[in-house]
Every structure is written in structure tokens, then in C-alpha cells.
Amino acid sequence: MVYSNERAKSNQAHLRRWPVNTVPYDDELLSSWLVRVSFDHFTAPLILTSYLWGNWRAWTFDLDRELSVARLNKLSVCSGISVSQLQRMSLRSTIEKISRTNLIQQSMWPWVVARHTRNLNTYRYQPFCPKCLKDDSEPYFRRTWRLSFVTVCTKHLCQLLDCCPHCKQSIEPHRLKTKTLTECRHCHQNISAEPSKRANGKLIKITNELINSIDEPNTGARDIFHQLEFWIAALRKLSISKSTTHKEIFSGLVDAKDRKLISSCRGVNFNFLTVESRSVILKYCNIANSDLLAQELSRLSSQGLSSSFMTSLLTIPPLTVLNFLGLTWPPESNTKRACPQSPIIIKKAPRPRPLVEKSWELLLRKHRLGKL
Structure with a gap:
């Protein structure tokens, strides 16, 4: 005791x-x-x-x-x-x-x-x-x-x-105060008693591939999840874009019944989303090998997806995306010769982006704004 x-x-x-x-x-x-x-x-x-x-x-x-x-x-x-x-x-x-x-x-x-x-x-x-x-x-x-x-x-x-x-x-x-993990702390009913919704077949396959890639040797797990992060960011940015080209690309990638749910998740980090929201997004993510990813990027590029859009999704784009665009990382910068007559102006540095995103997520969750 x-x-x-x-x-x-x-x-x-x-x-x-x-x-x-x-x-x-x-x-x-x-x-x-x-x-x-x-x-x-x-x-x-x-x-x-x-x-x-x-x-x-x-x-x-x-x-x-x-x-x-x-x-x-x-x-x-x-x-x-x-x-x-x-x-x-x-x-x-x-x-x-x-x-x-x-x-x-x-x-x-x-x-x-x-x-x-x-x-x-x-x-x-x-x-x-x-x-x-x-x-x-x-x-x-x-x-x-x-x-x-x-x-x-x-x-x-x-x-x-x-x-x-x-x-x-x-x-x-x-x-909990009772000796069972299957009891709801609030209503005290059995959380394992109700049947659950059958999962999408494609999502089951994707989840299996992701889980198996973690512990299997020579699978390049970091590259696979880097590509997954790229697809998640691409879908979420396309869903809220006002560009006609981006709207057409998004309509071609996502079914009509799921478009509203994906766009409603704007401003909230993927890890804060509910199971339902995350499952809908993951269902449309392509985590295939690098060759198939390059083919998909080529297809989307022909539909009007620009290279600037692809490189703006993540701080460091996946290697497959960089190779497709013919870029290197870090990007080469064209440095200009400083003018000695120009005065030096010290500007206040902006807040880091992760801090701004986290503050925004907490604000949304605190006031229960939008569908998470």
C-alpha cells in the first residue's frame, strides 16, 4: 500500500x-x-x-x-x-x-x-x-x-x-481510481464496448509501410518521413490557397467530401489534430520510392505547381525534391558588395516561426476555434 x-x-x-x-x-x-x-x-x-x-x-x-x-x-x-x-x-x-x-x-x-x-x-x-x-x-x-x-x-x-x-x-x-484502463474517467463507461469505424484500405497500407520502415535496416526511415512531411505540408497549403491553379490541383488530389475537412485544419500543427483529421490527410499522402515521387512531382509541375511552391513548404526540402528541381542545399547565395556610404541599420529580429505557430495553436485550442 x-x-x-x-x-x-x-x-x-x-x-x-x-x-x-x-x-x-x-x-x-x-x-x-x-x-x-x-x-x-x-x-x-x-x-x-x-x-x-x-x-x-x-x-x-x-x-x-x-x-x-x-x-x-x-x-x-x-x-x-x-x-x-x-x-x-x-x-x-x-x-x-x-x-x-x-x-x-x-x-x-x-x-x-x-x-x-x-x-x-x-x-x-x-x-x-x-x-x-x-x-x-x-x-x-x-x-x-x-x-x-x-x-x-x-x-x-x-x-x-x-x-x-x-x-x-x-x-x-x-x-482513474478503479482497477481497469477501459473505464472512462468522466462517464465511467467501458471505452472498448463500442465498435469502431472500419479503416480505409489505402491508409492501412500506408500505415503498415511507415511502421515497418522504422526498425528495418537500410530503409532510409528519415527520408521516408521527410517525404511524408512534404506531402502533408503540400496538401494543407493547397487546401487554403486562393490560386485557381492550386485549387484545380487540390481538387484533382483530394475527393470532394474531404476537401472541407483538410482546409478547416489551417493554422494547427499536425500533431495537435484529431485522429479523424489526421487520417483524412494521410490518406492522400504519397510515400512511394524516390522514382515514383519524382514522377508525381513531374505530373504536378506540368499542371502548374511551381518550384517556388515546392521549396516553400519546408525549411529543408526532401532530397528527391531538390534533385527534381536541380537545386542544392544550402542554396547558393549571390552576395553583393557592400556600399561603404550606406548607413548600418539595426532592425529588431522577428520572433522565430515555431514560437509564433505554437502561440497560434494554443490560442485556437484555448478558445475552441475551428475544427481540430
Whole structure:
């Protein structure tokens, strides 16, 4: 039994091995395992983390991304599970294989479903497959469900859910007090009881290819996800363009029933979108090999898609796009000789684009503007 008064320094006991050994599943999220550990010890997840880490408000952070070595050491002492195994339960090892940027704890990570938290309340950060939870001998949440490019279950061929099918509230397992992960914290109904929507066949194929490319050697996972990032940006920019040429290209790429949904996601980062919105966008993304990508770019170029549009989508365009356009990176700049008579004017630097985009996303979510 873990008691609720562990936050007080005078009441803190020395950490020792827990009496119950809760073995994590191979593909289980760290947060899911912590919730199951708390249930096995007849306590709440918030009390368990207070016992481990004192006044640190663990559940206001995204524990699935990574934990510091000091906190992992404490968790390892109590659970008997090695630090390396605990690290494998986090998302860092997966994202490092597919991301081109350095992962900073305080910033948003690429390809991770964003965890928007206000106090202990979270918004749609935990997608799940109801059929998987129903079939489990002991329900748990998978790591792949937190990846933003995974919107379907490739086992049951159905679309994931990111809210309770009964009350439409967010799934918040860290706030549960009963010994089951399939209960909705808000309406207390079974989230695995309702049938889920059958997934699109093309989307299932795309998701399978993306997941398999992560761990297979010599697949160039970073290049594949770089191309996927390019297609997502292209579709989203075409959907809001006022150019007649761009509207015609967008109409040729996307079905009429999905155009309005894609255009309604303007201004919101892909990782903040709901499962439904992300699945619609991914359905039209081409992640084929470089040769087929070059052919598709050639076709779109003949329809009027300019090279400036292709290079404006990402800070660094994919290598296939650069080769198609005959460009190099970084681009060669034509430096002009400075005029000695010209006065030096110091201008205030603008805010970085990521900070502006993040502020805009938080503003939209705070006031619930637009369809996310």
C-alpha cells in the first residue's frame, strides 16, 4: 500500500522494492505501465508518482516522451526493472530513428501526438483501438498509438479513437481510481464496448509501410518521413490557397467530401489534430520510392505547381525534391558588395516561426476555434 501523505518531507520513506512485480508488455507506453502498477498496489496513479518523485507534478508532463536519469533510477529501484528497459518504453528511441531534428524536452516533438495539459486535464492525447483493449487479458496502451502518423489499427483494420465513444471526453487514465484502463474517467463507461469505424484500405497500407520502415535496416526511415512531411505540408497549403491553379490541383488530389475537412485544419500543427483529421490527410499522402515521387512531382509541375511552391513548404526540402528541381542545399547565395556610404541599420529580429505557430495553436485550442 502507498499512502497519500508522501509529498510531505517529514513523511517520506526511503524508496524500496515494491511487493508486486508488474511486468511491462513489449510495446507498452511508460504511462500505461505506471497506471497498471498503481492499480496493482491499490493506489491512484497520482499518489504513486508523488511517492516516487515528491512534489514534481508528473502527470502535467508527457511522461511517455522521456524521463530524466535521476527519476528513472528511482523508478528502477522500486520496480526492479532496469533503466535501459524503462527507456525503451519511452518514445525517444522511436522518434530519433525518423526525425531530422534534435529532440528538446521543452519543445514539441515531431510525429508525437501532442499532449495539451491544463493542470491535470488533458486533450485527446491518448488514441486507442477499442478492439485491442477488448482482446487484451489485461488492457494496456501501445507506443504506436502515440505516433501521429498512426491513425488506424493494422491488426483489426479499424480507425483509432481519441475520445470516449459515449461522452466524447478525453481519455485520461492517470485520473482513474478503479482497477481497469477501459473505464472512462468522466462517464465511467467501458471505452472498448463500442465498435469502431472500419479503416480505409489505402491508409492501412500506408500505415503498415511507415511502421515497418522504422526498425528495418537500410530503409532510409528519415527520408521516408521527410517525404511524408512534404506531402502533408503540400496538401494543407493547397487546401487554403486562393490560386485557381492550386485549387484545380487540390481538387484533382483530394475527393470532394474531404476537401472541407483538410482546409478547416489551417493554422494547427499536425500533431495537435484529431485522429479523424489526421487520417483524412494521410490518406492522400504519397510515400512511394524516390522514382515514383519524382514522377508525381513531374505530373504536378506540368499542371502548374511551381518550384517556388515546392521549396516553400519546408525549411529543408526532401532530397528527391531538390534533385527534381536541380537545386542544392544550402542554396547558393549571390552576395553583393557592400556600399561603404550606406548607413548600418539595426532592425529588431522577428520572433522565430515555431514560437509564433505554437502561440497560434494554443490560442485556437484555448478558445475552441475551428475544427481540430
